Amino acid sequence: EAGVVQSPRYKIIEKKQPVAFWCNPISGHNTLYWYLQNLGQGPELLIRYENEEAVDDSQLPKDRFSAERLKGVDSTLKIQPAELGDSAVYLCASSQTGYGADTQYFGPGTRLTVL
């Protein structure tokens, strides 16, 4: 079974440029999560989708970050414009549902460097 797929794996951009990350969850998983992981820290949730609906985006900095999950499968996370402090690893995870005994499965992440 294929795991969570993310691309690109690495991205280097200059500040003020836009950037987008893509995630393909495990087949059949209705819930998709985007996390931010700063160096030396644990992942922090940015947004959670149940199918195509963003059910929790309270931690997403909406002035520059946006996300979408059209058709309830793949998802894209965008930053525009990027700032130096956005340098981090962006993780995508999925689970069958967002409740109960479900385990979240993580992708390899996209390491963003903003110069």
Next chain:
Amino acid sequence: AQSVSQHNHHVILSEAASLELGCNYSYGGTVNLFWYVQYPGQHLQLLLKYFSGDPLVKGIKGFEAEFIKSKFSFNLRKPSVQWSDTAEYFCAVKDQTGANNLFFGTGTRLTVIP
């Protein structure tokens, strides 16, 4: 909001030594608890999880963890570590109410010396 504390930031052990990594959480209600591991260059993988029942949970690769509700703890243990256990270990908690999101600790880096 929930929070998770992992007090050991970096642990260095020799092979065959016993391991215990601390994890304390702040939420007082019903919780689900997890340990994830991140090997160098790899993605986060689930080691074990506790949802209910026996508070002593066994996971993959010989790891186990004990849920002690009175101490708000979920410490990870392994009786004899191997060089291949070198990795970053993250404790996480998910509550049963609200958004059911995962809250992670800051992680503990384990280095096992051959």
